[in-house]
Amino acid sequence: MSDITKQSLSELIKNIKDKKLSSTEVTKAFVERSEKSKELNAYITEDFSAAIDKAKKFDENPNLDLKLPGIPMAVKDLFCTKNVKTTAGSKILNNFTPTYESTVTQNIWNEGAILLGKLNCDEFAMGSSNETSFFGCVQNPIDKNLVPGGSSGGSSSAVAAQLTPITIGTDTGGSIRQPASFTGIVGLKPTYGSCSRYGIVAFASSLDQAGPMAQNVRDCALLHEVISSYDEKDSTSIDFKRNNYVKELTNNIKGKKIGIPKEYRVDGMPKEVEDLWKKGIDYVKDCGAEIIDISLPHTNYALPTYYIVAPAEASSNLARYDGVKYGFRADGENLIDMYEKTRSEGFGAEVQRRIMIGTYVLSSGYYDAYYLKAQKVRKLIKNDFDEAYKKVDAILTPSTPSSAFKIGEKTNDPVSMYLNDIFTVPVNLAGLPGISIPAGHDAKGYPLGLQIIGKAFDEQNLLNIAYAMEEKINFKNKIIDWWIK
Amino acid sequence: MSKDKSEYLINRKDNQYEVVIGLEVHAQVTSESKLFSTSSTKFGAEPNTQVSLVDAALPGMLPVINEFCVKQAIKTGIGLKAKINKRSVFDRKNYFYADLPQGYQISQFKDPIIGEGKVILDMPDGQKEVGIERLHLEQDAGKSIHDLDPKNTFVDLNRSGVALMEIVSKPDLRSPDEVNAYVKKLRSIMRYLGTCDGNMQEGSLRADVNVSVRKKGSKEFGTRCEIKNVNSIKFMQMAIEYEANRQVDLIEDGQSIDQETRLFDTKKNETRSMRSKEDAHDYRYFPDPDLLPLEVSDDFIEKLKLEIPELPDEKKKRFIEKFKLSPYEATILVSDYETSNYFENVIKKSDVKLATNWIIGELFAALNQNNLEITESPISAGNLSKLINLIKDGTISGKIAKTVFEHMMEGDKDPKKIVEEKGLKQESDPKALEALIDKVIDDNREKATEYKSGKVKLFGFFVGQVMKVSAGKANPQLVNEILKKKL
Numbered sequence: 001m002s003d004i005t006k007q008s009l010s011e012l013i014k015n016i017k018d019k020k021l022s023s024t025e026v027t028k029a030f031v032e033r034s035e036k037s038k039e040l041n042a043y044i045t046e047d048f049s050a051a052i053d054k055a056k057k058f059d060e061n062p063n064l065d066l067k068l069p070g071i072p073m074a075v076k077d078l079f080c081t082k083n084v085k086t087t088a089g090s091k092i093l094n095n096f097t098p099t100y101e102s103t104v105t106q107n108i109w110n111e112g113a114i115l116l117g118k119l120n121c122d123e124f125a126m127g128s129s130n131e132t133s134f135f136g137c138v139q140n141p142i143d144k145n146l147v148p149g150g151s152s153g154g155s156s157s158a159v160a161a162q163l164t165p166i167t168i169g170t171d172t173g174g175s176i177r178q179p180a181s182f183t184g185i186v187g188l189k190p191t192y193g194s195c196s197r198y199g200i201v202a203f204a205s206s207l208d209q210a211g212p213m214a215q216n217v218r219d220c221a222l223l224h225e226v227i228s229s230y231d232e233k234d235s236t237s238i239d240f241k242r243n244n245y246v247k248e249l250t251n252n253i254k255g256k257k258i259g260i261p262k263e264y265r266v267d268g269m270p271k272e273v274e275d276l277w278k279k280g281i282d283y284v285k286d287c288g289a290e291i292i293d294i295s296l297p298h299t300n301y302a303l304p305t306y307y308i309v310a311p312a313e314a315s316s317n318l319a320r321y322d323g324v325k326y327g328f329r330a331d332g333e334n335l336i337d338m339y340e341k342t343r344s345e346g347f348g349a350e351v352q353r354r355i356m357i358g359t360y361v362l363s364s365g366y367y368d369a370y371y372l373k374a375q376k377v378r379k380l381i382k383n384d385f386d387e388a389y390k391k392v393d394a395i396l397t398p399s400t401p402s403s404a405f406k407i408g409e410k411t412n413d414p415v416s417m418y419l420n421d422i423f424t425v426p427v428n429l430a431g432l433p434g435i436s437i438p439a440g441h442d443a444k445g446y447p448l449g450l451q452i453i454g455k456a457f458d459e460q461n462l463l464n465i466a467y468a469m470e471e472k473i474n475f476k477n478k479i480i481d482w483w484i485k
Numbered sequence: 486m487s488k489d490k491s492e493y494l495i496n497r498k499d500n501q502y503e504v505v506i507g508l509e510v511h512a513q514v515t516s517e518s519k520l521f522s523t524s525s526t527k528f529g530a531e532p533n534t535q536v537s538l539v540d541a542a543l544p545g546m547l548p549v550i551n552e553f554c555v556k557q558a559i560k561t562g563i564g565l566k567a568k569i570n571k572r573s574v575f576d577r578k579n580y581f582y583a584d585l586p587q588g589y590q591i592s593q594f595k596d597p598i599i600g601e602g603k604v605i606l607d608m609p610d611g612q613k614e615v616g617i618e619r620l621h622l623e624q625d626a627g628k629s630i631h632d633l634d635p636k637n638t639f640v641d642l643n644r645s646g647v648a649l650m651e652i653v654s655k656p657d658l659r660s661p662d663e664v665n666a667y668v669k670k671l672r673s674i675m676r677y678l679g680t681c682d683g684n685m686q687e688g689s690l691r692a693d694v695n696v697s698v699r700k701k702g703s704k705e706f707g708t709r710c711e712i713k714n715v716n717s718i719k720f721m722q723m724a725i726e727y728e729a730n731r732q733v734d735l736i737e738d739g740q741s742i743d744q745e746t747r748l749f750d751t752k753k754n755e756t757r758s759m760r761s762k763e764d765a766h767d768y769r770y771f772p773d774p775d776l777l778p779l780e781v782s783d784d785f786i787e788k789l790k791l792e793i794p795e796l797p798d799e800k801k802k803r804f805i806e807k808f809k810l811s812p813y814e815a816t817i818l819v820s821d822y823e824t825s826n827y828f829e830n831v832i833k834k835s836d837v838k839l840a841t842n843w844i845i846g847e848l849f850a851a852l853n854q855n856n857l858e859i860t861e862s863p864i865s866a867g868n869l870s871k872l873i874n875l876i877k878d879g880t881i882s883g884k885i886a887k888t889v890f891e892h893m894m895e896g897d898k899d900p901k902k903i904v905e906e907k908g909l910k911q912e913s914d915p916k917a918l919e920a921l922i923d924k925v926i927d928d929n930r931e932k933a934t935e936y937k938s939g940k941v942k943l944f945g946f947f948v949g950q951v952m953k954v955s956a957g958k959a960n961p962q963l964v965n966e967i968l969k970k971k972l
Contacts, residue, residue: 080545093544100538102545199545205774234547235776313774316577319588320542324640335638339581362579362769371771 004029005162009071009219012165016062016069023062023070026165027055027114030072034116034163039483040139042158044077045085045118054114066112067226074164076155077118078125079105079210080199084115088201089123089133089151092321092328092346102199103234104168104210104227111226116164120154123348124318125175125203127151128420129410132350137407140183141479142446146404149179149420155213156183160477166214166223170200172207173306174400174424177436180213181399181449184438184477186220186466187213189424191456192431193238196231202317204310205236207428217437217467221245224459243460251468254288258465259392263299264423266401272442273398280396280439280450283472289465292392296384301377302426307418308361308374309429314351315358321346353414382430389455394465397423399436399449423451433459437466438475445478493660494701495733501701502736504729505709506658506694508721510671512650512681513625513689514557520624520648521548521591528687532630532641540646542586547775550575554648555779557680558598558622559789561650564674564796565617567602569786573621575776579769584627584640592651594770597621598779604654604674605798606666607816615667616655625649644688650681656695656706661722668692668718669820673797677822691716696728698736707732708742712749712756724749728756800825808837817845823859830866835873843873847887851894864893872900885909885957913960915967918951921959922967925950936972944968 004026007015015021031048051072058070080086080098087093101109109115122132130138130153138153140146141161148157152169156179159167169176171189180187188211195210202208212223225246230239260281265274281291323329323342330345332338347355361370388395401422410417427434433456436449450469454462495502519526522539539546562569576594599620606613627645631638652671658664672683672690683690697709712728715721727749732742746765747756772778795803797819804815804825818841819825831840848869852862872889875881881889881904892903904910912918925947926933936943951964 080543086544088544096544098543098545100543197545198547201544202775233549235549236774312771316579316589316769316771319579319581320544320586322581322588324583325541325586326543335583359769362771364767364769367769367771 005033005165007165008215009166009222010216012071013069016071017064023055023058023072023114024052026070027051027072027116030116030162030164034074036484037161037163040141040157040161040163041136042120042138042154042161042163043074043117044087044089044120044133044135044154047084047115047117051114051116058112058114063112067222068108068111068113071113071165072116073108073113074116074119074155074158074167075105075108076121076152076167076169078121078170078201079168080201081105081115081118084118086118086201087135088125089121089135090347090351091134092342093201094134094328096327098199100199103196103229103231104200107227107229108168108223119152119158119164119167121169122151122153122175123351124201124314125151125170125172125208126314126350126354128174128178128417129405129407130154130179131407131411132348134348139483140404141481141483142183142404142477143444144482145407146446147182147407149182149404151175152179152187152213156180156185156187159183159185159213159215160479166212166219168210168223168227169213170203170208170210171424171428172203172209172310173428174421176211176213177399177424177434177449177451178420180436181438181447182404184447184475185213185215186217186435186437186470187211188220188224188435188459188463189427189433190224190228190459191238191433192428193236194228194242194433194457194459196229196234196237198231198233204313205317206313207306207310209428217463217470218246218249220435221249221463221467224463228459238457240457245460245463248460249467250464251287251471253284253465253468256289256394256461256465257292257392258284258289259292259294259388259395261294261296261299261388261395261397263296264397266422269398269401270442273401273448276440276448276450277396277398280469283469284396284465286472287468294388294392294395296381296388296426298377298380298384299426302381302429303418303422305374305377305381306421306425306429307357308370309378311354311358312362312371313358315355315362318347318351318355350414378429381426385426385430385432385453393455393461394458395453397451397453399423399451403442403444403446403448427451427453432456433462435462435466437470437473438477439469439473440475441478447475447477493662495698495729497733497737500737502698502729502733503701503703504659504725505656505697505699505706506660506664506725507656507709508654508658508664508667508695509693510652510654510668511691511693512561512652512671512675512683514554514622514648514650515680515682516551516554516557516648518551518553519646520551520554520622522646524646526647530643532639532643534643536642536645540586540642542588548591548773550776550779551648554622555598555781556789557648558620558650559781559786560678560793561652561675561680562599562602562620563790563793564678564680565599565602565604565620565652567617567620568600569781570596570598570600571781571783571786572596573598573779575622575773575779576770577773580766582626582629583638584629584642584645586627586642586645590624590626591773591776592623593621596778604667604670606663606670607812608663608666613663615657615663618653618655620650620652623649623651656697661725664694664721664725665718668721670797673820673822677794677796685717688716692721694721694724696725696732697742698729698732708744710742710744710756711746713746713759715749720749720751723751723754724756727754731756797825808832808841810837810841814841814845821859827859827862827866831870831873833870835870836877839873839876840870843869847890851890855894863895863897864890865897868893868897868900875900875904879911879913879960880904881909881911882957882961885911909958911960912955912958913963915963918959918963918967919971921955922951922964922971925954926971933972944972947972
């Protein structure tokens with residue numbers, strides 16, 4: 001069967017279940033395409049021959065009752081994978097191979113999927129363009145020298161370029177939704193507490209959440225169904241009744257109330273983003289939903305709040321990378337010298353910047369003015385959403401204030417880089433689910449996404465709205481395989 | 486309550502100084518597994534054999550609270566008559582050290598699990614109440630070993646993540662003796678509760694000691710110094726004595742005291758500056774985002790209250806009222822849970838007065854001599870009570886009982902068997918005794934005559950001779966009676 005890699009996850013599963021395709025054929029096809037796509041630099045670690053072996057083994061005795069039967073899949077290199085190197089995009093973990101598996105990836109393998117390799121990402125998921133990775137930039141398959149977004153840039157690039165039928169990323173301030181938007185794919189950041197954080201290299205514990213990235217909403221729903229689980233090993237995991245997200249997926253969203261927050265009309269937002277948003281509103285109306293204007297008054301404070309809370313937690317979370325127990329170590333005259341050399345050589349500039357910010361905002365004399373205040377504002381931001389959800393079922397916004405930018409364009413201006421996350425960050429601060437779906441193109445033909453924000457634990461409703469809109473939008477990614485010679 | 490007798494003051498020329506002491510006791514929670522992981526806490530294992538992925542802080546590892554440790558902390562709080570906080574928060578205390586794998590210690594800073602409580606001390610001149618400021622749960626660090634290699638330090642993470650209770654007293658202590666009584670009482674309460682074994686040699690109990698001095702009568706506290714990590718009561722007392730005198734000397738010399746952290750050098754018997762206030766770590770405390778606030782219900786606390794055994798203060802009261810013990814005797818017997826248990830087992834079947842004397846006297850002396858704990862006593866409570874009954878019913882004399890006791894110390898033998906085997910039974914048959922006495926008088930005719938002619942002092946000689954001939958077994962009371970008649 002030709003063009004295996006062009007098939008969606010749902011199609012591949014159907015073909016494997018119908019025995020029209022074997023896992024080996026599918027796996028080989030994605031391996032082959034991945035091999036031809038090295039220029040994208042989407043992978044940090046390839047595990048191709050092991051993947052083909054696993055596929056063969058699957059085919060010997062295929063269990064077709066599984067949700068992901070023999071489906072090959074590459075995952076973001078922030079998930080610890082047993083016996084496969086896990087770097088978090090950092091030099092400091094360049095030699096680190098876990099002896100354990102993250103809960104989220106274990107859930108995936110339990111349903112029959114096969115690991116293809118580990119995908120590039122910003123170092124410790126700190127970045128919005130994948131340019132902070134120790135393993136180099138990732139190319140956006142949309143155009144040469146275009147960033148794929150970040151931090152899950154290897155993931156977005158790999159799904160858009162069909163190097164993997166589907167993948168998982170992590171989202172702390174937009175790291176699934178922004179790259180999904182930049183590459184014309186679907187990305188879901190689930191409610192905080194839906195997916196276990198066990199075995200995911202931590203960035204900011206109170207914000208980090210794993211989620212699916214896919215070519216369409218149905219595939220996204222399926223993968224979410226697989227990865228979302230209660231886990232005793234994560235104290236912030238929440239034990240709630242999880243839906244059969246695929247089975248319950250419907251495009252009937254008649255009567256749903258969709259909020260449009262006025263605060264998301266930010267200064268300097270390109271007209272095409274404004275227009276896309278308007279088009280989105282029309283699509284929702286076409287689906288029979290009701291549009292309601294709402295206010296989220298503290299939106300303006302979300303980004304500064306995020307850039308206090310996230311670095312604060314990160315500065316502490318990253319203290320364990322000290323050269324003592326595992327990972328990179330630079331020799332030093334004494335313990336302190338070893339720490340300093342290890343951490344200045346092992347961490348990149350952006351990670352060091354955030355550790356410095358985090359250390360500063362937690363230090364005595366500044367804690368109340370920064371960290372404590374940020375926590376209070378965070379509560380206000382959450383209250384904004386709680387108020388809004390008394391009137392609406394979901395909220396529609398653009399995913400990002402612009403389309404993808406060129407590699408190097410914003411590397412010297414961290415603040416303009418941080419502004420990329422202006423629409424996604426409030427969702428993490430409030431612990432809510434958000435999904436980005438591709439909704440159109442800008443003048444350059446680059447994809448633009450719309451974000452739907454849901455109530456906590458209301459992923460089903462979120463997916464349904466996305467599913468209904470997807471049908472209306474009928475988005476087609478314009479990818480010409482420019483990197484394949 | 487008079488203070489005069491035991492008041493601890495430091496005298497210099499015309500000035501008298503009072504010493505103010507507060508203790509931060511670190512007590513290891515008795516628990517099979519660590520505070521946030523399932524690794525064993527057993528003491529003395531090979532280095533790094535009790536280390537989970539969480540304890541070694543591998544990437545992506547997350548802490549999960551051990552409910553048992555929470556229960557232990559709450560029980561301790563109940564034992565300290567303290568406020569149980571239904572909501573408490575775990576914070577991260579950030580600092581870098583080779584034996585701190587996470588780069589932070591999970592502790593409780595602003596919202597501890599236990600609030601204010603109190604401990605009653607039995608001092609020679611009466612009772613003294615010491616306030617408890619708080620008790621919080623925290624992780625222990627690993628151990629750095631500096632002496633195995635000339636260039637490298639080795640790290641053992643077996644202790645990493647073990648649950649500790651930090652019990653902070655108010656600055657209510659005024660002397661090394663009170664510190665001694667306080668630590669012992671705290672340990673006793675925790676041992677009764679089974680929440681900390683109090684084993685100082687294994688590091689299960691250690692303390693940071695805060696010391697300041699002030700002129701007698703002054704209401705304000707002086708500047709304090711904290712002496713870190715002192716691991717025996719004796720060292721605590723020595724450190725306080727040294728440190729208080731050092732501070733007084735500084736003041737007398739017109740100098741000021743710097744607030745600082747000091748170390749106690751046990752070999753030189755002195756405290757030395759470790760770091761000044763300016764060099765103090767900025768621990769950057771903040772709530773651990775990996776853990777939700779710890780919330781316990783009234784029901785949870787009430788159920789734990791039902792598991793609290795009778796504690797030393799209540800037991801002492803009962804011993805005094807029910808068994809008519811003196812406060813001194815009761816204090817000794819309840820000071821240790823095992824001792825009080827032993828006592829109660831002995832008196833189940835024997836005389837209370839005799840039992841009290843034998844335990845506090847002979848048994849404690851013998852155990853001390855052999856460096857044994859009451860739990861290691863070669864004489865079981867059952868056999869001691871048999872021995873006491875042998876004395877009570879006149880089978881053996883108190884003196885013979887001491888010989889039997891010595892035999893019992895060599896192995897837990899039934900005292901009745903020892904008496905039989907060694908033929909130590911008291912001779913109380915008047916006929917047999919008469920024969921014995923007749924023979925003694927017969928053998929000492931001259932002395933008997935002297936006695937009769939008025940040398941009454943010789944009576945003792947005859948008693949001694951009878952006892953000697955009977956190998957100590959003759960019933961002394963009967964011997965007296967018969968001798969008087971015969972002579």
